[in-house]
Amino acid sequence: MYGMIATWRMAYEGVEDAVRQLAKGTGAGDALVAAIRAVEDEEYYKSVGYGGLPNEEMVVELDAGYMDGDTLSIGCVGAIRDFSSPICIARALSDEPVNNFLVGEGAEKYAHRHGFARKNMLSERAKIHYQNRVKELKQTDRKPYSGHDTVGMICLDIQGHMTAGTSTSGLFMKHAGRIGDSPIAGSGFYVDSQVGGASATGLGEDVMKGCVSYEIVRLMREGKTPQEACEQAVRHFDAELRRRRGQAGDMSLVAMNNKGEWGAATNIDTFSFVVATAQQPPTVYLVKRDETGNAHFEQASAAWMEDYVRTRKAAVERK
Template sequence: MWGIIATWRMAIEGIEEAGRRLDDGAESGDALEAAIRIVEDYPFYKSVGYGGLPNENMEVELDAGFMDGDTLDVGAVAGIRDYANPVSIARLLSKEKVNNFLVGAGAEAYAHKHGFERKNMLTDRGIAHYQKRKKETVDKGLSPYSGHDTVAMVALDEHQSMCAATSTSGLFMKRPGRVGDSPMSGSGYYVDSEVGGAGSTGLGEDIMKGCVSYEIVSKMRSGMHPQTACEQALNQFEKALIRRRGKSGEMSFVAMNNKGEWGVSTNAPEFSFCVATKKEAPIVYLSHRDEAGHCHHEPASEEWLEAYARRIKAPII
């Protein structure tokens, strides 16, 4: 049995490629890295990789994390600039004995030393988004912060090995050096091949207040189905934030166990995700939460998919 699950519609092309590789017997880490690189390389996905939206100084700073569920090895980068495919840098760091999490100039020096592609990640479209947002918010004295759509994935291969990874350009117009939950193991992602894995997307400042991805895996370890584990972990954490802070940001979680069973939870009005398994062809789902805290998933309609494609490529005016 193999499977892969990911946050957001933007992951479907990567999921399709990973599914083909997993069906041919590829290792979970190779399939997962290939899938995220596809998302990172597409210029119209404005919250990940090339074309990712910049910080307040109009610089693209990228974060990524990778975890091997067999060894529990973790690698991560944060605030890295001018390097393509940070997920691949994070994966290589996971193989190091020490210095597994590098930031800023240190991450860039490591990438350069190991021959990773140096690339200007700021696109003309990203600049246009920045200028539009600045006029609409900063110039009027309003908060500019928006956009926090991390791609998080969990993969299982035919050998029962699992991996998890994340990649993001973070909060749009964030302060230079800002890092959210995405590269942090236990918070942005966690995986154990003996159990399963989970990953997150949403407002990093709230998600990193807990170790929800780890909590989901812990609940699955006790025998809980991934769907129930996702719902319970999110609902409990959200209630704690509201009780102690008065509010909770939007957050969503995806999970898969080592049987290929999967689950998703969200407190957003609507959350899209992608999944493929040996028994289920790659598909985009939409998830909504009811008043009882249960999430219901339905396949995205052709109309929804077409509207999405038009929206991400629409002219910036």
């Protein structure tokens, strides 16, 4: 048995390549990092890696996290600038005995010392997105932070080894130095090869209030299926935030257990994810919520898939 599940349609190509490698015996660490790198390197996916959404100073600051489900080792970077593969740096940090979470200048010094490639991560498209948003804010009451998607993945290899990883540019026009849930173990991701793993995307400031990824793994440890665990954790914490604070930010999670069973849940109208196992080819699903709040899955149509790519690759014009 092997498998992989990932947040958002943007992960599809990376997952597709990774599961081919898993079928040949590639380990969960190498497969997961390769799949996330495919998203980081694609400039048209504007919330991860190259071409990611800039902060308020028009600087791309990236966050990433990696976890080994066998050893529970973690490696994380936050607010790192001008390095092309945050997930690779995070994985390298997971091998260190201490200093596993580095941010800003410290993360950049570590990456430089260890030979990671420097790259200006601000693409021309990202500049135009930023400049357009600045103009919009002068004319409307739209929130500057609108637009943020994390790629998060859980991977299981044929040896039963599991890994988890995330990568993101975070909130659009965030304050310099802001870090959300994505690189924080237990919030943005968590995995234990004896149980399974989970990963989150959404408004980090709210997701990390509940350590939702860890909660899903805890529920799976108690015997819940991945789907039951996702639904229970998301529904409960969404309700708790609304009770205590009057509102809850976007929250979508995916999970896979060590049997290759999977699940997903969300508190937004539509959320897409990608899953593949030894029995199931890479498939994109949409999680949709009806007027009563109940969620259901449907496989993304060919037209939806084509439209997704077309809209993201469309030319960006200055307003």
